[in-house]
Amino acid sequence: MxxxxxxxxxxxxxxxxxxxxxxxxxxxxxxxxxxxxxxxxxxxxxxxxxxxxxxxxxxxxxxxxxxxxxxxxxxxxxxxxxxxxxxxxxxxxxxxxxxxxxxxxxxxxxxxxxxxxxxxxxxxxxxxxxGWVKANNIRVETGKSVAVIGSGPAGLAAADQLIKAGHRVTVYERNEKPGGLLRYGIPDFKLEKWVVERRIKQMEESGIIFKCNSNVGFNVKIQDIESQNDAVVLTGGSTKPRDLPIPGRNANGVYFAMEFLEKSNKYIDSGFNAIPDIFVKGKNVVVIGGGDTGADCVGTSNRQGATSVTQIELLSKPGNQRTDKDPWPLWPMILRTSTSHEEGCNREWSIQTKRFISDDEAIYPA
Ligand SMILES: Cc1cc2nc3c(=O)[nH]c(=O)nc-3n(C[C@H](O)[C@H](O)[C@H](O)COP(=O)(O)OP(=O)(O)OC[C@H]3O[C@@H](n4cnc5c(N)ncnc54)[C@H](O)[C@@H]3O)c2cc1C
Ligand code: SF4
CATH class of the missing domain: 1.10.1060.10 (Alpha-helical ferredoxin)
Incomplete structure (x- = not known):
């Protein structure tokens, strides 16, 4: 020990x-x-x-x-x-x-x-x-080929296991680059993208083929994939956001987290080329939802130069200690202050969002 x-x-x-x-x-x-x-x-x-x-x-x-x-x-x-x-x-x-x-x-x-x-x-x-992380040396080739659809962490892990088992592996990804939410969801301040690229390179060197801009079911036929492979692994993730169907939902300036974060990540990846159409410099930002994705929006907003950032949460403020409901070794439901919160954020709890009031409505109430 x-x-x-x-x-x-x-x-x-x-x-x-x-x-x-x-x-x-x-x-x-x-x-x-x-x-x-x-x-x-x-x-x-x-x-x-x-x-x-x-x-x-x-x-x-x-x-x-x-x-x-x-x-x-x-x-x-x-x-x-x-x-x-x-x-x-x-x-x-x-x-x-x-x-x-x-x-x-x-x-x-x-x-x-x-x-x-x-x-x-x-x-x-x-x-x-x-230099210990090297391309996998496949000892026995099975002669089988497998298609993996989706290149998030699930698809990458499946591809890595399959190539180690001696199969030929092709990963199809609808986005421009592989990585799924590792690349387009999680901000660089938590995971810089060279870390993802370094691993993809090693996987390519191991023989895995990545086909990006390949949206299976749209510009790539699933029938073709099935006929060319012995097996297909579906690792498409969940791109369906949880909506908040309340009055005013379609007001200007109300976005899903991933609309905001994906554009921000692509902006960084482009070398800060063109400012994205959702950019919060000089804005007062309200993040609805007190979880990790919300915290990522807080950190990104502060880096873009928001005037203020407030994060609101439906549930009540958790305590600092475990309770009888979550004793060790369970996951503790305690208050977590992320590095994004430390950077500046007004946090509020026990708030139910009932409607969005647009500027027009605020000036000319119905
Ligand atoms: C903002 C944010 C921050 C997060 N932070 C963390 C964190 O800090 N720690 C943590 O553990 N987890 C975090 N998560 C959760 C984590 O990212 C997910 O659990 C994980 O990415 C799921 O992996 P996946 O491979 O199943 O899906 P995804 O990462 O979503 O990958 C699926 C991939 O499949 C592709 N795809 C879908 N359909 C098709 C198709 N028809 N053809 C081709 N490609 C397709 C998609 O484009 C995507 O690239 C975060 C999630 C979000 C949204
Ligand atoms: S649970 Fe702990 S050991 Fe397991 S992957 Fe996460 S950080 Fe690593």
Whole structure:
């Protein structure tokens, strides 16, 4: 195990976020990579519990105590090998996973949990830096071919598993570039797009073919895909937003989060070429919905130069501690303050949105 007394000797620490006034001037990642010693100290806190609840907490079943031990012992290659057994893309999860593993960490019963997500990120960045992340060498070709429709994380993970199993794989994506919400939903300040591109390149080198601008069922026939492949995997995600069908919904300036975020992400990807038609510089922005997508809209609005940002939530303000309804190791329903909130946002709870009143209506009420 890592240091048997590590959890007594060291406190949980996470890398320092970049200063708010500096990071608001760009869309770059908020947390710089710390040095390896910092992360090794954090790995030393792992107690290597007999029943590691973090395994269950992690939807991937990551073998967390084992890679913590390898990190503590300075064996980063071994840590990378252990992590790769269960996780296709630790560079994504190490940056944007909500980390239910940490909520289930046994140390979290009466102390702060092990900083597992940061350890994971450091392992994969170390692996890339050392050149250990290579194209997959397929040992046995099955002679079968599989089409994957949709290139979000689900499609990418399916493609990665399929190519490792020796199949030929073609990924069809209707958008201009692969990545799904990794590329067009999640803002760069959480996940810079070179991270996605680096992985796509390795997947291409492994033999996966990406066909973008291929909207299956529209400009590409599903019958052609079926006849050319032995199997088809549907990983199209859910692009249907949840609407708010209340009076005034069609007023100018009311948008779905993804209309706003996709345009912003494409603007950044274009090298800030042409300002998108939804751009909130100088505007007072109200974000309806207090979840993570809402927080992404807050962070993006502040970077675009909004005058004010208010986020409203239907539910009441959660507390700071677990209650009897969400005891350890369940996911705690507690108040979360994201880095976007820290950058400036007025948050309000217990608000039901009943109607949108457009400027015309406000001046000339019905
Ligand atoms: C704003 C936002 C922020 C988020 N932040 C986080 C976060 O920080 N952490 C986290 O864990 N999760 C986050 N999520 C959730 C996460 O992004 C999704 O759970 C995840 O992307 C789902 O993956 P997917 O592959 O199923 O779908 P998607 O990522 O939606 O990918 C589906 C892909 O299929 C393509 N497609 C659909 N139909 C077709 C077709 N007919 N032909 C070709 N291609 C097609 C789409 O264009 C898309 O690229 C966030 C979601 C949003 C919206
Ligand atoms: S950060 Fe997410 S992917 Fe990584 S170990 Fe924790 S739950 Fe699993």
């Amino acid at each position: 890592a240091d048997p007394k590590g959890f007594q000797k060291y406190s949980r620490e996470v890398p320092k976020a970049r200063q708010v006034d500096i990071r608001l001037r760009d869309y770059k990642e908020i947390y710089p990579l710390p040095d390896t010693k910092f992360i090794q100290t954090q790995a030393a806190r792992c107690m290597d519990c007999g029943v590691p609840f973090c395994h269950n907490g992690c939807p991937l079943g990551n073998i967390i105590p084992d890679f913590n031990d390898a990190v503590y012992s300075d064996d980063w290659k071994k840590a990378y090998e252990i992590l790769s057994e269960t996780n296709n893309f630790p560079e994504f999860t190490g940056r944007i996973c909500p980390a239910p593993c940490e909520a289930a960490c046994v140390l979290g019963i009466n102390n702060n949990p092990v900083a597992i997500e940061n350890i994971e990120k450091q392992i994969i960045e170390q692996a890339y830096a050392q």
